[in-house]
Amino acid sequence: MRSRGGGARGVRITDVAAAAGVAAMTVSRVINTPERVAAATAARVRAAIAELGYVPNLLAGGLSSRRSRMIAAIVPTIAHPMFAALVDSFTDALREAGYQVMLSISGYAPGREDALVRALLGRRPDGLLLTGTEHSPATRQIVAEAGVPVVEIFDAGTPIDMLVGFDHAEIGAAVAEYFLAQGHRQFAVFAAGDMRALARRRGFAERVARAGCVLVGDPVLPAPSTIIAGREALRALLPALGERTALFCSSDLLAFGAIVEARAHGLGVPERLAVCGFGNFELGAASDPPFTTVTVEAARIGEIAAEMLLARLRPGAGRAPGAGAVRIPFGIRARASS
Amino acid sequence: MRSRGGGARGVRITDVAAAAGVAAMTVSRVINTPERVAAATAARVRAAIAELGYVPNLLAGGLSSRRSRMIAAIVPTIAHPMFAALVDSFTDALREAGYQVMLSISGYAPGREDALVRALLGRRPDGLLLTGTEHSPATRQIVAEAGVPVVEIFDAGTPIDMLVGFDHAEIGAAVAEYFLAQGHRQFAVFAAGDMRALARRRGFAERVARAGCVLVGDPVLPAPSTIIAGREALRALLPALGERTALFCSSDLLAFGAIVEARAHGLGVPERLAVCGFGNFELGAASDPPFTTVTVEAARIGEIAAEMLLARLRPGAGRAPGAGAVRIPFGIRARASS
DNA sequence: TTGAAAGCGCTAACAA
DNA sequence: TTGTTAGCGCTTTCAA
Numbered sequence: 001m002r003s004r005g006g007g008a009r010g011v012r013i014t015d016v017a018a019a020a021g022v023a024a025m026t027v028s029r030v031i032n033t034p035e036r037v038a039a040a041t042a043a044r045v046r047a048a049i050a051e052l053g054y055v056p057n058l059l060a061g062g063l064s065s066r067r068s069r070m071i072a073a074i075v076p077t078i079a080h081p082m083f084a085a086l087v088d089s090f091t092d093a094l095r096e097a098g099y100q101v102m103l104s105i106s107g108y109a110p111g112r113e114d115a116l117v118r119a120l121l122g123r124r125p126d127g128l129l130l131t132g133t134e135h136s137p138a139t140r141q142i143v144a145e146a147g148v149p150v151v152e153i154f155d156a157g158t159p160i161d162m163l164v165g166f167d168h169a170e171i172g173a174a175v176a177e178y179f180l181a182q183g184h185r186q187f188a189v190f191a192a193g194d195m196r197a198l199a200r201r202r203g204f205a206e207r208v209a210r211a212g213c214v215l216v217g218d219p220v221l222p223a224p225s226t227i228i229a230g231r232e233a234l235r236a237l238l239p240a241l242g243e244r245t246a247l248f249c250s251s252d253l254l255a256f257g258a259i260v261e262a263r264a265h266g267l268g269v270p271e272r273l274a275v276c277g278f279g280n281f282e283l284g285a286a287s288d289p290p291f292t293t294v295t296v297e298a299a300r301i302g303e304i305a306a307e308m309l310l311a312r313l314r315p316g317a318g319r320a321p322g323a324g325a326v327r328i329p330f331g332i333r334a335r336a337s338s
Numbered sequence: 339m340r341s342r343g344g345g346a347r348g349v350r351i352t353d354v355a356a357a358a359g360v361a362a363m364t365v366s367r368v369i370n371t372p373e374r375v376a377a378a379t380a381a382r383v384r385a386a387i388a389e390l391g392y393v394p395n396l397l398a399g400g401l402s403s404r405r406s407r408m409i410a411a412i413v414p415t416i417a418h419p420m421f422a423a424l425v426d427s428f429t430d431a432l433r434e435a436g437y438q439v440m441l442s443i444s445g446y447a448p449g450r451e452d453a454l455v456r457a458l459l460g461r462r463p464d465g466l467l468l469t470g471t472e473h474s475p476a477t478r479q480i481v482a483e484a485g486v487p488v489v490e491i492f493d494a495g496t497p498i499d500m501l502v503g504f505d506h507a508e509i510g511a512a513v514a515e516y517f518l519a520q521g522h523r524q525f526a527v528f529a530a531g532d533m534r535a536l537a538r539r540r541g542f543a544e545r546v547a548r549a550g551c552v553l554v555g556d557p558v559l560p561a562p563s564t565i566i567a568g569r570e571a572l573r574a575l576l577p578a579l580g581e582r583t584a585l586f587c588s589s590d591l592l593a594f595g596a597i598v599e600a601r602a603h604g605l606g607v608p609e610r611l612a613v614c615g616f617g618n619f620e621l622g623a624a625s626d627p628p629f630t631t632v633t634v635e636a637a638r639i640g641e642i643a644a645e646m647l648l649a650r651l652r653p654g655a656g657r658a659p660g661a662g663a664v665r666i667p668f669g670i671r672a673r674a675s676s
Numbered sequence: 677t678t679g680a681a682a683g684c685g686c687t688a689a690c691a692a
Numbered sequence: 693t694t695g696t697t698a699g700c701g702c703t704t705t706c707a708a
Contacts, residue, residue: 009485053480053483055456055459055460055480055484056460057401057460057462058460058461058462059397059400059401059406059461059462060401062397063395063397063398063401068397070440070461077426078416078422078425078426079419079422079423079426081417084416084417084422085417087416088415088416088417088443091441091442091443092443095442095457100440100442100457100458100461101440101441102408102438102439102440102441103429103439103441104429104433104438105426105429105430118393119433119438120438121393122393122394122395122396123396123397123408123438124395124396124397142391142393145391146393147347226620227620227621227623227624228620228623228624231624253620256624257624260624260626263626282564282565282566282591283565283621285565285566286565286566286569286594286595286598288598288601288626
């Protein structure tokens with residue numbers, strides 16, 4: 001008879017053990033390391049498990065084994081198709097390995113990450129995924145003290161532990177390069193106000209300056225990006241536009257909005273306004289005209305991040321050195337807009 | 339000295355207690371029920387917590403208290419803006435109340451839910467969110483035995499426990515009604531192959547039939563919806579189109595694709611083809627022409643679902659009867675496409 | 677208001 | 693291959 005809790009609440013491992021005529025430890029082995037149990041015994045135990053409808057308590061298991069089989073993840077949003085794809089592939093890869101993801105959405109407001117990290121670490125996750133490489137000193141310290149593998153995504157820089165992403169400034173520069181090779185001399189850039197979009201903007205602006213050209217406009221728009229923000233930014237840009245301008249948008253949503261607004265004003269795309277977006281959303285191919293965009297395999301980032309964590313979590317892995325930072329390639333998908 | 343584990347790994351509640359010169363139980367009270375601790379004592383304990391960087395182990399707390407403060411949620415996708423908004427508001431509302439959401443993405447393949455539910459229940463969540471009201475008998479049974487509050491979302495029907503959503507067939511009928519009131523006599527419907535999109539299609543088709551009109555096309559497309567699927571479906575529909583057709587699409591993505599394709603073929607919208615989508619994505623307002631759509635406050639569903647669970651989880655709540663099912667209103671947002 | 681004892685359900689470590 | 697023992701770190705319960 002138990003002294004706490006109520007009546008017949010919940011089947012425990014000892015109930016299964018009693019039903020199968022074995023010790024609790026044997027039931028545990030059937031579940032976790034079946035290769036160490038005789039086939040006949042395992043069959044008896046499995047029958048008892050099915051019979052009783054036993055669902056192992058992973059809270060208890062995690063406490064005892066010091067492995068919670070949970071991974072904590074913090075992303076700024078899931079409304080953005082890139083992050084949605086990334087989260088999807090990440091959770092999928094981990095679920096197949098028996099890990100559950102605890103997802104937290106930080107938004108683009110700074111300072112929120114600290115509280116989230118604290119709350120998540122209380123669940124004793126076996127690993128951690130963070131977005132970007134910019135974190136407060138407090139976050140860095142608490143994460144370091146937790147002693148779990150950490151993978152940062154979607155950015156380049158100096159990682160806390162492991163990293164999979166790309167250099168946003170480099171992407172901006174590559175888009176500028178692409179436009180320059182087409183003979184463009186006048187430029188503009190629309191960017192959302194988050195760290196990574198701003199890095200793309202900076203890379204673009206620097207390459208343009210280095211070519212001796214000028215930006216006729218480089219507004220910073222609210223994060224996350226919207227179509228309407230792109231429309232409004234283009235409307236504001238109209239007076240500054242010359243013969244022919246090449247516009248880089250930090251998101252395909254902004255690019256789509258810019259094109260819609262350009263057409264509404266009779267501004268030819270690409271004759272008067274060449275456009276390149278970022279993200280390769282489905283929208284870009286269905287736009288009229290379809291627009292050029294930067295492609296990044298977001299789902300691949302999620303997969304690789306999961307693999308990196310799993311490699312660290314395999315028994316006897318340790319801090320595998322060298323697996324530190326993975327660069328994901330990007331490309332420019334040229335379409336009729338440029 | 340501890341017999342298991344390694345060296346100085348992790349600050350425990352007893353470490354804080356020793357540093358503050360109190361019992362472990364007092365530290366626990368400072369964290370969970372501070373109103374039951376003298377102010378001076380609490381201050382001393384808080385100082386020790388900060389000093390040592392103590393992060394309470396919620397796995398241990400959950401095991402002991404039988405309250406994990408986790409909520410498990412299963413949605414088919416987060417790539418869909420409606421579900422993204424819903425998940426966002428749901429996790430937000432619960433986080434504020436101290437609960438963490440374990441999110442699982444089931445996809446649209448049937449049969450996946452069973453395994454997910456089992457895996458999630460092993461974490462002993464305090465509550466459960468499921469999408470839709472169609473579940474396998476196995477899922478229903480295991481959920482019922484778990485004895486946790488369950489809220490089903492995004493559908494109408496007979497709930498396992500609680501429900502917040504809307505009747506998809508009713509929405510389809512309302513759209514048909516809207517078109518009929520405009521004098522339309524010829525109809526078509528594009529629907530993704532998931533349960534809820536098919537229910538909207540059915541409601542639409544039945545209302546059309548009741549008015550003595552016919553559908554010139556009602557293809558079922560792969561779930562989740564895409565723009566390209568809408569384009570292709572419209573191309574296939576072209577030969578069947580009469581003077582003037584009213585098209586209902588189960589998603590704004592399909593509607594956008596249909597409009598793009600219609601324009602590419604010189605088919606006037608709304609003169610030859612009237613279009614209504616579903617979801618009120620930002621895309622619908624930026625489309626040329628902007629299109630009519632069904633609006634549903636997805637974020638509100640997430641909030642209400644969270645509130646329902648929290649109400650059940652408050653001490654001494656019990657199975658509050660009457661709070662069973664909440665209907666979320668929907669509307670038709672008329673734009674130039676119809 | 678505070679503390680002591682007991683145990684939540686499981687698994688690591690060791691023994692047979 | 694299987695079993696026994698002793699906790700994992702916290703909170704419930706009861707007592708002071």
